[in-house]
Amino acid sequence: MLLVACCIESAGQTERSCEKQKGEGFLVRRTGDFRRLLGLAAAFAVLAGSLAAFPILSTALGSFLGKAAAASAMLQMPEGGISYLRERFAEQLVQDEPVSQPEETITVRPENSVPAEEPPKQQSQAESRPEADAAIPQTPESPSIETIAPQNRGTITEKTFTADQGSLYIPLTAGYIKNSTSLSNQQVAAILAQPLELKLESGGQPQVLIMHTHATESFEPFDRDFCDTSYTWRSTDNSKNVVYLGDIITRQLEEAGIGVIHDSTQHDYPSYNGSYERSAATIRKWLEEYPSIKVVIDVHRDAVESPAGNLIKPVAMIEGEKTAQVMIICGCDDGTMNMPQWDRNLRWAAALQTTAETLYPGLTRPVFFCYRKYNMDLTGGSLLIEFGSHGNTLEETARAAQYMGRAMAQTLLSTAGE
Secondary structure (H helix, E strand, O other): HHHHHHHHHHHHHHHOOOEEEEEEEEEEEEOHHHHHHHHHHHHOOOOOOHOOOOOHHHHHHHHHHHHHHHHHHHOOOHHHHHHHHHHHHHOOOOEEEOOOOOOOOOOOOOOOOOOOOOOOOOOOOOOOOOOOOHOOOOOOOOOHHHHOOOOEEEEEEOOOOOOOOOOOOEEEOOEEEEEEEOOOOOHHHHHHOOOOOOOOOOOOOEEEEOOOOOEEEOOOOOOOEEEEEEOEEEOOOOOOOOOHHHHHHHHHHHHHHOOOOOOOOOOOOOOOOHHHHHHHHHHHHHHHHEEEEEEEEEEOOOOOOOOOEEEEEEEEEEEEEEEEEEEEEEEOOOOOOOOOOOHHHHHHHHHHHHHHHHHOOOOEEEEEEEOOOOOOOOOOOEEEEEEOOOOOOEEEEEEEEHHHHHHHHHHHHHHOOO
């Protein structure tokens, strides 16, 4: 008995002195003394059988000898030993591998890098797109709020954005521009009074490029007044993110006879950082291949929250159905941004806003005219368009994309004969 106790105590001291090493996701302890301990353990194997009258000590020693045998197998035959460790002592060893996430969902916030999952996707004009009558998906019924952990329960508030009576808002024939620059409203009005240089040409060449700097932006899965704040509202599944909206806009333009390229490259995946640099390279590539391109639309999804952190859902009732509101963003140069054609972009934004609000009153929020670049320096027809917010559903934003695609087609076609 004393000899066995000494053996166990020696094993404990040896194990405590060992260095931790990582091996295929598990922590394995090894030292030179440990090999000698294995020989000693084998010598007492017979003694373990004679201890049936002492259940507690017999169980402890049996467990120790089993672990020694596993370690011995690993030292002599690494692959077989590791397999044995996994099967026999999986619950006692420390795992070192992270739990993988579902493939279609990105589990980080926009300010972080997205974990690698699959190569960025890209599709061209030749790939299949949703039919017009099947482009609006149906939102599934929401489970009850009790299915969400209490600490993850958030609220969603619907809001229809309109122009305030403040001096920031410049009225158009239909719709408004929110002037967030140092230019006076009179200066902006003078710029808008100039002719729209954007004109479609015949010949069948692509005139419009639809793309996505943040392609993985997705939407609230249910139409409800609460949400799960642990949800990321990002997805690499192009049937669930803003690429789907780009498909709908592309379809509307093609049906109007306008040449369009839809590039669905996920510039924010696998890393969010550097998205605009990568999307700029994509835009330049298409402009070089097709100099006929005059319009570049970067399709996004907004994220609107209250000061308390609750989700705000921009909606309007269009043709009797709940539809996400749309916001056009147009950049202005403050003299340091190298955007020589920002005034052309502004006139294009005003023309599109006017058409959209004429056809579908309430569809748009005021144009956000601000000191932002967002690759709008690359053409005189570049705009960034936000469809809804992370509180909207894909169904609501898909409906908005359909209406906006029609407004875009009508605005562009109106320039063809000028």
